[in-house]
Amino acid sequence: MEYLLEAFAQIFTLKVLGFMVLGSIWGIVASAIPGFTITMAVVLTLPFTFSMEPIVGIATMISVYVGGFSGGLISAALLGIPGTPSAICTTFDARPMAEKGEPGRALSIGVLASFFGGLVSIIVCILTAGPIAKFGLRFGPWEMFSLIFFALTLIASLGGKAIVKGLLAGAFGLLISTVGIDPVGGKLRFTMGLSQLAIGFAFLPILIGLFAVPQMMKSITKIRQSSGEDSEISNSFISGSINIPWIKTLKELSKHWVGIVRSGLIGCLVGALPAAGGSIATFLSYDQAKKFSKKPDEFGKGNIEGIIASEAGNSGVAGGSLIPTIALGIPGSAVTAIMLGALMLHGITPGPLLFKSQPVLVYGIYVSLIIGNIIMLLVQALGMKAFIKVCNMPGDKIVPVVLMLCVAGSYALNNRFFDVIVFSIFGVVGYLLSSAKVPLAPMVLGVILGPLAEANLRKAIMTDPNIMLFFTRPISLVLIIISILSLLISIYQLGKDLKKEQQITSKSV
Amino acid sequence: MRRGGGVVKKDTLLGIVMAIFSVGMLIQSKQLVNENKFDTIGPSGFPEGVSWILLGLSIVLILTSLLKRSVSSPKVTKINWNVIFSFVILFAYIILLPYLGFILATFIFLWILQVFLTRIRTLNSFLKITLISVIFSLVTFLLFEKVLQVFLPRFDLFL
Numbered sequence: 001m002e003y004l005l006e007a008f009a010q011i012f013t014l015k016v017l018g019f020m021v022l023g024s025i026w027g028i029v030a031s032a033i034p035g036f037t038i039t040m041a042v043v044l045t046l047p048f049t050f051s052m053e054p055i056v057g058i059a060t061m062i063s064v065y066v067g068g069f070s071g072g073l074i075s076a077a078l079l080g081i082p083g084t085p086s087a088i089c090t091t092f093d094a095r096p097m098a099e100k101g102e103p104g105r106a107l108s109i110g111v112l113a114s115f116f117g118g119l120v121s122i123i124v125c126i127l128t129a130g131p132i133a134k135f136g137l138r139f140g141p142w143e144m145f146s147l148i149f150f151a152l153t154l155i156a157s158l159g160g161k162a163i164v165k166g167l168l169a170g171a172f173g174l175l176i177s178t179v180g181i182d183p184v185g186g187k188l189r190f191t192m193g194l195s196q197l198a199i200g201f202a203f204l205p206i207l208i209g210l211f212a213v214p215q216m217m218k219s220i221t222k223i224r225q226s227s228g229e230d231s232e233i234s235n236s237f238i239s240g241s242i243n244i245p246w247i248k249t250l251k252e253l254s255k256h257w258v259g260i261v262r263s264g265l266i267g268c269l270v271g272a273l274p275a276a277g278g279s280i281a282t283f284l285s286y287d288q289a290k291k292f293s294k295k296p297d298e299f300g301k302g303n304i305e306g307i308i309a310s311e312a313g314n315s316g317v318a319g320g321s322l323i324p325t326i327a328l329g330i331p332g333s334a335v336t337a338i339m340l341g342a343l344m345l346h347g348i349t350p351g352p353l354l355f356k357s358q359p360v361l362v363y364g365i366y367v368s369l370i371i372g373n374i375i376m377l378l379v380q381a382l383g384m385k386a387f388i389k390v391c392n393m394p395g396d397k398i399v400p401v402v403l404m405l406c407v408a409g410s411y412a413l414n415n416r417f418f419d420v421i422v423f424s425i426f427g428v429v430g431y432l433l434s435s436a437k438v439p440l441a442p443m444v445l446g447v448i449l450g451p452l453a454e455a456n457l458r459k460a461i462m463t464d465p466n467i468m469l470f471f472t473r474p475i476s477l478v479l480i481i482i483s484i485l486s487l488l489i490s491i492y493q494l495g496k497d498l499k500k501e502q503q504i505t506s507k508s509v
Numbered sequence: 510m511r512r513g514g515g516v517v518k519k520d521t522l523l524g525i526v527m528a529i530f531s532v533g534m535l536i537q538s539k540q541l542v543n544e545n546k547f548d549t550i551g552p553s554g555f556p557e558g559v560s561w562i563l564l565g566l567s568i569v570l571i572l573t574s575l576l577k578r579s580v581s582s583p584k585v586t587k588i589n590w591n592v593i594f595s596f597v598i599l600f601a602y603i604i605l606l607p608y609l610g611f612i613l614a615t616f617i618f619l620w621i622l623q624v625f626l627t628r629i630r631t632l633n634s635f636l637k638i639t640l641i642s643v644i645f646s647l648v649t650f651l652l653f654e655k656v657l658q659v660f661l662p663r664f665d666l667f668l
Contacts, residue, residue, distance in 0.1 A: 051657045164570050165520075168527060171563040175534055175556060182552040185545050189552055190537055217592045223626050224591040396626035400619045401645050403599060407606070408615075408649055412659040420603055428596065436519040454555040461550050494573075501577065 007363035010055050011371060019056055020063040020372060024379045027067025031084045032075055032390045033398065038068030038084055039335045040215060043207050044402070046342055047409030054346035055364045061342050062365065063372040065335065066118060069315045070376055073110035073307075074384075075391045078103060085279040086314035089286040093299065093306030100302050104242045107384060108249040109304055110311045113260060115377040116253070117312025120264025121271065121319030122369045125326075129362075132327035136352035139328075141460035142470050146479040148453040151330050153483040154273075156442045157490040164494075165438045173446020174453065176201060183455040184462075196418040203341055203447055205410040205419045209426030210444060211334070212406045214434040216399050223395045244384055256308055259289055263309045267316020271333075272323045285313025319369060326350050326365060330449070334441040337448045520574035528567035534560040598622050610664035615646035 010016070023045065030041035045064045049057030072087030077094035090110060097106040139147070152174075156166030179190045180200025191197040253260065263285040270281035289309030290299045299306045321336045329351030331337040343350050348361060355362055380387070410423035430440060460469065470476050534556055543551030602618035609617070619642035627634055653659040 047659075048657060051659065164566055164573065165523075168523075168563065168566045168570060171559050171566060172527065172530075174559045175531075175563060178556040178559070185543075185548060185552050187541065187544075187552040189541060189556065190534070217595060220595050220626065221589060221591050226628075396623060396628075397641055399626060400622035401641075403622070404602075404615055404619060404645065404649065407599075407603060408611070408653060408661065411661065412653060412657065415660060417607055417662075420606070424600060424603055427599075431592070431596075433523075436523045438523065457555060458548060458550045462548055465549055498573065498576065
């Protein structure tokens with residue numbers, strides 16, 4: 001209890017709350033712009049938090065993260081374009097509701113469902129992260145290595161047809177992470193004679209390069225290919241005034257609390273699994289809501305339950321995906337990998353030991369999640385009209401500014417120009433890989449988890465050279481079995497697809 | 510690398526590049542000496558193992574890409590000049606940054622890229638672009654220097 005009070009005292013200062021409000025606004029704005037993702041919003045925030053105290057920086061990042069999950073609905077409802085991939089299902093019902101003349105109702109349902117769904121997942125996160133971390137204390141280097149192997153294979157195999165590319169990206173990321181001092185013996189590796197590489201690649205410029213540059217280049221292509229008239233989105237909802245009935249919607253939502261809790265829990269569960277993210281959560285939650293609904297035929301025609309399912313489901317991911325990140329130090333997605341990176345930049349190593357060594361900080365994360373969610377609601381309620389206008393922001397003005405912020409952010413990390421060069425190299429790598437349809441999330445996970453994987457593997461073998469221990473220790477064995485199973489299923493699926501494809505081509509020939 | 514006069518498949522190309530990279534890493538790893546007799550894996554073991562995995566995956570990618578006769582594998586088609594030009598502007602910005610300083614280099618970068626991207630070229634739009642370039646270069650500079658205490662490169666042409 002005293003830790004909780006101390007955490008509240010640290011967060012409840014004007015400075016922290018101010019940064020959280022700014023973070024929330026940025027998260028909502030970034031995800032409201034079609035083509036921008038929560039990951040990018042979080043990556044671009046990271047450089048601004050370096051100079052802050054750990055708790056301030058973490059609280060700011062969390063508010064961007066939480067805000068980002070709710071911003072996608074604005075363009076989903078008003079333009080029919082999901083601001084982020086996790087808002088895809090929101091377009092199914094929010095857009096028809098807006099077209100029926102109720103855009104304000106659609107937005108308020110989305111925001112409130114997002115808030116309550118997020119709250120459900122935060123409560124689950126608070127209740128489960130501690131016991132999971134306690135369980136994690138039993139993990140030796142064998143289990144830790146298997147857990148990382150599990151996270152990497154699962155995120156790679158989820159790519160479906162791109163399983164080989166996913167694994168390839170993961171392995172590439174792991175190799176990038178070996179540049180610099182080796183984590184056990186302290187020997188320099190692959191530095192190419194560059195003293196700047198002695199500590200390895202700073203992962204922030206890599207992240208910025210990998211996530212921002214490909215996205216911006218895609219936007220540039222789109223802008224250049226569209227005509228001048230197209231770039232100015234004209235929408236009667238955006239140009240006109242929208243009345244948002246918050247109180248009426250709140251009363252309406254009280255009748256759907258079961259749906260909110262169910263969707264929040266689905267989002268939380270999906271978020272806690274490695275590799276599964278907002279877009280899977282929103283589809284699963286939407287599908288379940290349809291199955292449980294008394295009026296399944298009305299889904300896709302502006303049904304309130306559809307908006308609730310999608311928004312509560314995707315916001316539920318926020319708390320869920322932080323569970324393995326905080327409790328075990330293993331992120332399950334690109335965005336939580338960045339959150340983990342943010343913690344590490346502030347000298348904090350998430351994982352089971354964090355709960356013992358820095359309990360106030362753990363509670364600080366919980367408190368930031370709760371307050372971040374409340375701030376998101378307030379910011380959305382007060383600033384909705386301004387955010388609606390954001391959807392109309394022209395890409396030709398945004399892209400150059402974002403690229404400039406990427407350069408400034410990369411430089412700001414260590415005040416050295418070398419990191420800007422690293423950013424530009426990985427920007428090109430990211431663009432080339434993404435144009436070859438290589439998933440980038442496994443690569444990021446590889447870069448971040450690489451040193452941990454190597455250190456644990458070497459520690460395990462140094463403790464006992466018997467390699468069979470990876471297969472005889474129960475937790476390690478279970479994790480390895482699941483990883484291999486997920487790989488085998490994906491390979492089987494790949495083989496089936498390849499066979500089908502060959503049959504089609506031979507028939508057509 | 511060319512099959513039936515067609516263009517090179519992106520997957521094949523990716524596989525070849527990754528295979529070369531993994532072989533390079535393998536050679537480099539072999540040169541690392543393990544000085545700790547208790548550490549059986551040593552500094553080379555992990556990168557070597559991952560390089561073998563990467564090499565194996567690259568070969569699988571090349572083979573599956575060659576086996577696919579259909580068009581499902583993305584192909585290296587025409588050059589996207591818009592992207593290349595944008596990269597050139599970005600690289601020029603990065604190269605000039607330490608010499609021109611953040612404010613001037615950023616202003617030029619923002620101005621050129623906006624002009625390149627905008628489709629409406631009127632006096633009014635040029636004024637807007639100039640204003641945005643001035644505001645963002647100054648505000649970002651002040652934000653980093655004054656609020657975040659991060660010192661960005663300054664004008665250094667004659668030093």
